[in-house]
Amino acid sequence: xxxxxxxxxxxMSISVCTTFTVGCSKKEDNKQEVKADKLKIxxxxxxxxGIVSDGKGWQLWDxxxxxxxxxxxxxxxxxVVASGKYEASQAGLEIIEAGGNAVDAAVATGFAxxxxxxxxxxxxxxxxxxxRNQNGDSTYIDFRETAPSAANPYMxxxxxxxIVIDKANESGGKSVxxxxxxxGLIYAFEKYGSGNLTLEEVMTPAINLAQNGYYVTPSxxxxxxxxxxxxxxxxxxxxxxxxxxxxxxxxxxxxxxEELANTLxxxxxxxxxxxxxxxxxxxxVDSAKKYGGIITLEDLKNxxxxxxxxxxxxxxxxxxxxxxxxxxxxxxxxQSLNILENFDMSKYGLxxxxxxxxxxxxxxxxxxxxxxxxxxxxxxxxxxKGLLSKxxxxxxxxxxxxxxxxxxxxxxxxxxxxxxxxHYSVADKDGNIVTATQTINWTFGSGVVVDDxxxxxxxxxxxxxxxxxxxxxxxxxKKPLSSMSPTxxxxxxxxxxxxxxxxxxxxxxxxxxxxxxxxxxxxxxIQDAIDAYRMYDNTEDKIVYEDGLDxxxxxxxxxxxxxxxxxxxxxxxxxxxxxxVVYDNGKLIGGADSRxxxxxxxx
Ligand code: GLU
Numbered sequence: 001x002x003x004x005x006x007x008x009x010x011x012m013s014i015s016v017c018t019t020f021t022v023g024c025s026k027k028e029d030n031k032q033e034v035k036a037d038k039l040k041i042x043x044x045x046x047x048x049x050g051i052v053s054d055g056k057g058w059q060l061w062d063x064x065x066x067x068x069x070x071x072x073x074x075x076x077x078x079x080v081v082a083s084g085k086y087e088a089s090q091a092g093l094e095i096i097e098a099g100g101n102a103v104d105a106a107v108a109t110g111f112a113x114x115x116x117x118x119x120x121x122x123x124x125x126x127x128x129x130x131x132r133n134q135n136g137d138s139t140y141i142d143f144r145e146t147a148p149s150a151a152n153p154y155m156x157x158x159x160x161x162x163i164v165i166d167k168a169n170e171s172g173g174k175s176v177x178x179x180x181x182x183x184g185l186i187y188a189f190e191k192y193g194s195g196n197l198t199l200e201e202v203m204t205p206a207i208n209l210a211q212n213g214y215y216v217t218p219s220x221x222x223x224x225x226x227x228x229x230x231x232x233x234x235x236x237x238x239x240x241x242x243x244x245x246x247x248x249x250x251x252x253x254x255x256x257x258e259e260l261a262n263t264l265x266x267x268x269x270x271x272x273x274x275x276x277x278x279x280x281x282x283x284x285v286d287s288a289k290k291y292g293g294i295i296t297l298e299d300l301k302n303x304x305x306x307x308x309x310x311x312x313x314x315x316x317x318x319x320x321x322x323x324x325x326x327x328x329x330x331x332x333x334x335q336s337l338n339i340l341e342n343f344d345m346s347k348y349g350l351x352x353x354x355x356x357x358x359x360x361x362x363x364x365x366x367x368x369x370x371x372x373x374x375x376x377x378x379x380x381x382x383x384x385k386g387l388l389s390k391x392x393x394x395x396x397x398x399x400x401x402x403x404x405x406x407x408x409x410x411x412x413x414x415x416x417x418x419x420x421x422x423h424y425s426v427a428d429k430d431g432n433i434v435t436a437t438q439t440i441n442w443t444f445g446s447g448v449v450v451d452d453x454x455x456x457x458x459x460x461x462x463x464x465x466x467x468x469x470x471x472x473x474x475x476x477x478k479k480p481l482s483s484m485s486p487t488x489x490x491x492x493x494x495x496x497x498x499x500x501x502x503x504x505x506x507x508x509x510x511x512x513x514x515x516x517x518x519x520x521x522x523x524x525x526i527q528d529a530i531d532a533y534r535m536y537d538n539t540e541d542k543i544v545y546e547d548g549l550d551x552x553x554x555x556x557x558x559x560x561x562x563x564x565x566x567x568x569x570x571x572x573x574x575x576x577x578x579x580x581v582v583y584d585n586g587k588l589i590g591g592a593d594s595r596x597x598x599x600x601x602x603x
Pocket of ligand 1: 439441442463481482483484502503504505506508
């Protein structure tokens, strides 16, 4: 399954990334007949407007143009792809049907998302991926963007309040980090793909989507309408957002990009060098430079994907495998679950004051640790084992007063650093799993478009802290701290149980934690667990909730000392976009998030 997602308002800003998950019950050694002739690029004549629909009763928006919230899931016996876009989920399934394995499918989905979700991801972004292969081995592929070599902690002009002048770290050339997306997907394909298909074949669905078009959805249009100011600052963006006559697209209009199709064809033919060296690289450097960028040809040429072990933990007997640094996501999801494990969650109602209080107290402590200790461990020492330790979590859990909201006080994860919580798991022979989150960071990234090639540069530099004393301050070659948490969960006997991930910036960690708890503590189906309303809290001691709390619960939380604020009524993509798959007695059950355009597809 695949999943993709979303948009997140962080203060005044919008943050976007996409996540997808592929679950597949095929064995990779069981090579399929290759039906690559299905993957030819054809000029398909499509109507100029249409609706995203699976032809089986599901459609993404209703007659009034409102996004529908039902039928996002899918059940299969062979494979499920759950992503933030129907077309990208289909791309993955198409590759499975053509003889690819779960990694081939994920790569196809990843590239397709770069086309159909330009607001959230793109070939000049980055991400991370957890793969659990047919041998039961798990690996973590980090293709996070990297700060250009000329970056340093003192590169910002700050005003008297310490804010970067002109928000140069948030948009424009200086916000651009060296992209990892193309290198990451190709690395995964070459090392873990089935070998049954060529790169051109797995990229064909993405190329087709760019060339033949895809329909503008209500949520994409909303994002297009939200960047008017950015288009004035970086006029090349208009070419991507507006029709040739300067008008906005409408919901249901076909969006095509011949330029992006050509760029993808070049990458498909020549491999990653087509992106990291040569004319495209030169154009990336020039486009960023035009708006103050410091990225160089050398930076692009030197970009390296890093493969390492994912972080591991357990929750009530289930094994959790997730992203390690430079994403803080996996560590803090496991840390949150370790704290919650000390409480019998199931005795509290889903929308009770007690549960929201527990989640709030937990996330506050976790976010305090994130700010205190986390950053790129190539540059600083991080007490990763301590943060993952059950004993450390016990100390934190013991600080929770069930009657009172507290300001998190510091403890020391370093003393738990000697513990080995990262056992290598051997999973059973059924099931290859890929879960990945990818992003250009905020909506339409830095706003800087690589002219003639049809893509936008990321603004991942804004994920660094501008405080020179922060472990997450910017530096040349350093990776900004992420919250992306692509996660695989196994049963005690190492058989696959569940796989999930989400976009949503700093809401990712709480969203993933809540969905896992919904399934494990409350026995919810995956779709119900995704559909349940969510809350968010960080160190600011304010519970921001989506919906679900009644007046009494709100009053009770206030009487405990919490500030409580409803974000907006009903679902909101601020709270992420979880796409997931659960393995259930030979069936693969995909769940997708209607907070964004998520849709699972199965066969
Ligand atoms: N850049 C964010 C991160 O790496 C993700 C942005 C989003 O989810 O919208 O944590």
